Amino acid sequence: MTTPNEPQPKVDSLPPANPAAATASAAAVSAKPVAVASPQPTNPAQPLAPPAPPPPNPLAHLSLPFKGVDYKAKGYHCEATVAPDQVVAVAEVLDKEGLSLDTITGVDWMVEGQMEVVYDYFHPTKTLRVVVRTRIPRDNPEIATIYKVFPGANWHERETHDFFGIRFLGHPNLTPFLLPEDATFHPLRKDYAA
Amino acid sequence: MITKEAIMSNGAPSETFTLNLGPQHPATHGVLRVKMTMDGEYIVRAEPVCGYIHRMQEKMGENRTYAQFLPNTSRIDYLSAMTYTHGFVGAVERALKLQVPPRAEYIRVITSEMNRISSHLVWWGAFLLDLGGFTPLLYAFDDREKILDLLESITGSRLTYSYFRIGGVYNDVDDQFLKGTREFVAHMRPRLKMYRSLVTDNIILRKRLIDIGPISSEMCRKYGATGPVIRGSGVPYDVRRVEPYSVYSEFDFVIPTFQETDSMARYLVRMEEIVQSLRIIEQALDKLPAGPVMAEKVPRVLKLPAGDYCYATEAARGRFAVRIVSDGKEIPYRVKLRTPSLSNLSLFEEASAGMLLPDALALMGSLDLVIPDIDR
Amino acid sequence: MQALQHLISSGWPEPLRLILFLVGILAFVGLNAAYLVWVERKGAARFQRRPGPTEVGYAGLLQPIADAAKLMSKQLIVPAGVDATLFRVAPLLMMSPALMSLAVIPWSQNLAARSVNVGLLMVFAFGSINVMAVMLGGWSSRNKYAIISAARVVSQNVAYEIPMLLVVITMIMVTGTMNLSEIVTQQAGAFWHWNFFRVWVNPLMPVTFLIFFICMLAETNRAPFDMAEAESELVAGAYTEYSGMGFGVFFMAEYANILLGCALATVLFLGGWQSPVGSLLGNPQGVLGNLLGIFWFFVKMYFLVFSVVWIRWTFPRTQFYGLLNLSWKILIPVSLVTLLLSSVMIKLFHQ
Numbered sequence: 001m002t003t004p005n006e007p008q009p010k011v012d013s014l015p016p017a018n019p020a021a022a023t024a025s026a027a028a029v030s031a032k033p034v035a036v037a038s039p040q041p042t043n044p045a046q047p048l049a050p051p052a053p054p055p056p057n058p059l060a061h062l063s064l065p066f067k068g069v070d071y072k073a074k075g076y077h078c079e080a081t082v083a084p085d086q087v088v089a090v091a092e093v094l095d096k097e098g099l100s101l102d103t104i105t106g107v108d109w110m111v112e113g114q115m116e117v118v119y120d121y122f123h124p125t126k127t128l129r130v131v132v133r134t135r136i137p138r139d140n141p142e143i144a145t146i147y148k149v150f151p152g153a154n155w156h157e158r159e160t161h162d163f164f165g166i167r168f169l170g171h172p173n174l175t176p177f178l179l180p181e182d183a184t185f186h187p188l189r190k191d192y193a194a
Numbered sequence: 195m196i197t198k199e200a201i202m203s204n205g206a207p208s209e210t211f212t213l214n215l216g217p218q219h220p221a222t223h224g225v226l227r228v229k230m231t232m233d234g235e236y237i238v239r240a241e242p243v244c245g246y247i248h249r250m251q252e253k254m255g256e257n258r259t260y261a262q263f264l265p266n267t268s269r270i271d272y273l274s275a276m277t278y279t280h281g282f283v284g285a286v287e288r289a290l291k292l293q294v295p296p297r298a299e300y301i302r303v304i305t306s307e308m309n310r311i312s313s314h315l316v317w318w319g320a321f322l323l324d325l326g327g328f329t330p331l332l333y334a335f336d337d338r339e340k341i342l343d344l345l346e347s348i349t350g351s352r353l354t355y356s357y358f359r360i361g362g363v364y365n366d367v368d369d370q371f372l373k374g375t376r377e378f379v380a381h382m383r384p385r386l387k388m389y390r391s392l393v394t395d396n397i398i399l400r401k402r403l404i405d406i407g408p409i410s411s412e413m414c415r416k417y418g419a420t421g422p423v424i425r426g427s428g429v430p431y432d433v434r435r436v437e438p439y440s441v442y443s444e445f446d447f448v449i450p451t452f453q454e455t456d457s458m459a460r461y462l463v464r465m466e467e468i469v470q471s472l473r474i475i476e477q478a479l480d481k482l483p484a485g486p487v488m489a490e491k492v493p494r495v496l497k498l499p500a501g502d503y504c505y506a507t508e509a510a511r512g513r514f515a516v517r518i519v520s521d522g523k524e525i526p527y528r529v530k531l532r533t534p535s536l537s538n539l540s541l542f543e544e545a546s547a548g549m550l551l552p553d554a555l556a557l558m559g560s561l562d563l564v565i566p567d568i569d570r
Numbered sequence: 571m572q573a574l575q576h577l578i579s580s581g582w583p584e585p586l587r588l589i590l591f592l593v594g595i596l597a598f599v600g601l602n603a604a605y606l607v608w609v610e611r612k613g614a615a616r617f618q619r620r621p622g623p624t625e626v627g628y629a630g631l632l633q634p635i636a637d638a639a640k641l642m643s644k645q646l647i648v649p650a651g652v653d654a655t656l657f658r659v660a661p662l663l664m665m666s667p668a669l670m671s672l673a674v675i676p677w678s679q680n681l682a683a684r685s686v687n688v689g690l691l692m693v694f695a696f697g698s699i700n701v702m703a704v705m706l707g708g709w710s711s712r713n714k715y716a717i718i719s720a721a722r723v724v725s726q727n728v729a730y731e732i733p734m735l736l737v738v739i740t741m742i743m744v745t746g747t748m749n750l751s752e753i754v755t756q757q758a759g760a761f762w763h764w765n766f767f768r769v770w771v772n773p774l775m776p777v778t779f780l781i782f783f784i785c786m787l788a789e790t791n792r793a794p795f796d797m798a799e800a801e802s803e804l805v806a807g808a809y810t811e812y813s814g815m816g817f818g819v820f821f822m823a824e825y826a827n828i829l830l831g832c833a834l835a836t837v838l839f840l841g842g843w844q845s846p847v848g849s850l851l852g853n854p855q856g857v858l859g860n861l862l863g864i865f866w867f868f869v870k871m872y873f874l875v876f877s878v879v880w881i882r883w884t885f886p887r888t889q890f891y892g893l894l895n896l897s898w899k900i901l902i903p904v905s906l907v908t909l910l911l912s913s914v915m916i917k918l919f920h921q
Contacts, residue, residue: 075504100415103532152417178245326887332618
């Protein structure tokens with residue numbers, strides 16, 4: 001009686017591959033395997049291997065563009081790419097879900113003229129790792145701060161500003177965190193020459 | 195307890211002064227500066243200033259190949275170096291879909307758990323040094339010498355082991371190491387009983403730690419604090435159980451969790467973790483399979499497929515995660531190190547407001563910070 | 571021998587005898603301050619399972635001399651902006667009460683510099699100068715850490731003087747005199763005559779001894795009551811700005827105070843120079859008797875000093891309010907109870 005939109009706990013493995021690892025966990029992780037329908041080849045004469053089933057999306061009940069990800073290959077369970085102005089709203093929804101902020105990473109895609117900000121979240125009691133990505137233009141990198149939702153983002157955003165120069169609008173104290181107080185350079189940009 | 199309101203209502207003046215717990219101070223474990231605005235003995239605001247040992251590890255990650263960056267990982271948190279190397283090596287193996295042989299996985303678990311015990315022993319000694327008990331440090335270092343000698347016999351180093359390789363470990367363990375490890379486990383258990391009766395049950399220590407520095411589980415969640423900080427607040431979050439990596443799912447161990455949220459709870463979590471690590475080591479020694487210790491067919495030149503890959507391990511201080519962004523070349527495009535001490539310290543400002551100075555220092559000691567872990 | 575005996579008991583002009591005693595006490599305190607450092611370092615090392623000083627001299631016995639030479643050779647820095655007079659006077663003020671109080675302690679049958687009728691009162695009157703010395707040292711240093719530490723010391727010492735004085739009043743009532751030499755002669759006989767076991771007058775006598783010992787630890791700012799110099803919080807506390815021999819004198823004064831406290835505890839509770847085996851060793855008089863008295867005195871006193879060192883290296887530090895709570899909420903009520911109990915017992919049974 002499970003519908004795809006019902007919240008289901010996530011197991012850290014694909015159901016056909018390794019069920020042993022799932023049942024060995026003891027404490028706060030419930031280990032109900034998730035039922036996934038595998039598409040069958042339509043023509044029995046062609047002995048093609050069925051394409052691997054897409055990984056299930058544990059946050060399908062949220063109306064956000066999350067996609068399930070193969071944990072064994074990538075290390076997280078679902079990810080979403082959102083527009084920069086939706087980052088705070090997504091953070092609020094994930095906060096209500098009970099997730100915790102893991103870290104904020106900046107990536108400088110110089111060739112494409114964009115900077116990517118990656119927000120990692122983890123759940124303290126369920127096996128769930130969520131990644132939210134967003135891209136901002138490289139010449140004027142600005143994005144809203146999620147500090148009001150997750151106070152822990154304060155230091156992560158300061159660090160990302162130090163390394164990339166991304167300005168987090170609304171941040172109370174965007175001064176250098178790891179670099180010297182009077183630093184004006186951003187070392188992790190790809191065009192930074194020491 | 196003396197409350198600030200009681201003092202203020204009796205007409206105490208309300209000027210504040212700035213006290214600088216400078217980068218050089220016996221109580222901060224490493225070069226951490228805390229700018230404290232004090233109202234008499236009470237802290238109005240404690241602002242940690244980091245960056246005194248910032249070595250830009252992430253930039254180094256963009257200038258070295260995957261194999262060349264491996265020694266850097268030991269130096270991020272030198273007390274718990276094995277688990278940090280494990281995080282990086284695991285991310286690369288995950289991306290390349292390398293199968294690590296089971297013997298190497300078991301050896302990784304044994305050495306990581308021994309490293310965890312030695313890290314907790316250093317924390318214990320240094321924490322008690324902060325609180326004024328000078329002797330347990332020396333007792334802890336006595337036990338730690340045994341671990342360091344054992345690990346030196348197979349890895350060659352005492353502190354920053356670069357023992358794991360991409361695909362396994364580089365040196366097999368011999369019988370002398372296995373015998374020595376069993377002897378160590380047998381030696382350590384009575385020592386822990388002695389530590390319990392000498393230190394943990396001491397009334398002065400209990401008065402110093404019980405009900406001091408409460409950190410609610412909600413605050414932990416908002417700041418991303420992990421490790422013994424969140425386990426001392428009642429949430430049994432341990433990466434080895436929630437996202438089992440390596441062969442941790444095959445061991446039977448308990449995640450120590452205490453509900454009291456005070457400094458004593460975090461203290462007891464770590465002491466219990468030493469007991470559980472001893473259990474894991476024993477089980478791993480019993481189950482150690484024979485076989486090779488390096489995967490076959492590790493490519494000479496490591497080029498990860500484009501995309502990003504994460505791997506998380508449970509270090510002694512909390513959740514350590516590596517995120518490698520690769521563009522298909524042999525040098526990573528971006529290496530992000532998510533270190534536990536940074537998230538653990540970020541809640542210090544909010545948690546220490548209104549506390550007395552010695553209590554705030556006890557709270558900071560119970561967070562178990564290693565400053566190079568924060569600054570990288 | 572005869573001349574020596576004559577010398578000690580009577581006959582010599584009083585000023586000469588006093589000067590000899592003062593020189594003797596100064597030498598004794600100096601030697602002790604130096605070698606108690608050795609005892610502390612060796613004791614700390616052995617408790618921590620390491621050897622301690624072994625290089626300088628056999629078993630490190632010349633280490634204190636090396637340390638004293640080092641301290642004396644350093645420049646006495648007086649930082650700019652400090653109150654110069656107070657800064658220089660503070661170490662001396664700390665040392666003098668101990669020296670003066672040691673003049674009334676009876677070291678043996680005939681060995682007391684001055685047998686003063688109000689000896690006990692004199693000791694505690696001088697003892698209060700210690701607080702002032704640390705306060706002056708901390709205040710004049712013009713250093714926030716030093717001022718915080720000085721403020722803590724004042725409140726700690728004042729809080730612990732009260733139970734100490736209550737205990738001393740109890741002992742005065744129990745023994746009926748303030749003259750330390752008489753207190754010791756009352757405890758003649760074997761060890762069950764010591765004041766420690768005088769439970770028919772004060773049923774809580776061992777508790778009284780314990781309170782006295784704890785207060786002595788707190789008054790001398792020894793761990794676990796060393797909030798004032800809590801190294802891991804306040805660097806060196808009130809003594810941060812002192813260098814060379816200024817710091818050395820504070821250090822020596824701390825050991826002199828410990829010596830005084832243990833000597834007082836021995837005199838008041840453990841029978842002073844009385845032998846614990848009574849007349850089993852005969853009852854020698856004269857020089858031999860005095861030497862034997864000194865021997866027993868030192869055995870008891872150094873046992874207490876060793877306990878002080880032992881306690882320092884075993885326990886962590888209390889919090890500040892824990893320390894004050896212990897004094898105001900526990901020690902004062904208990905010492906008041908012992909005072910009341912002793913006075914009731916004396917009134918009922920010993921009038």
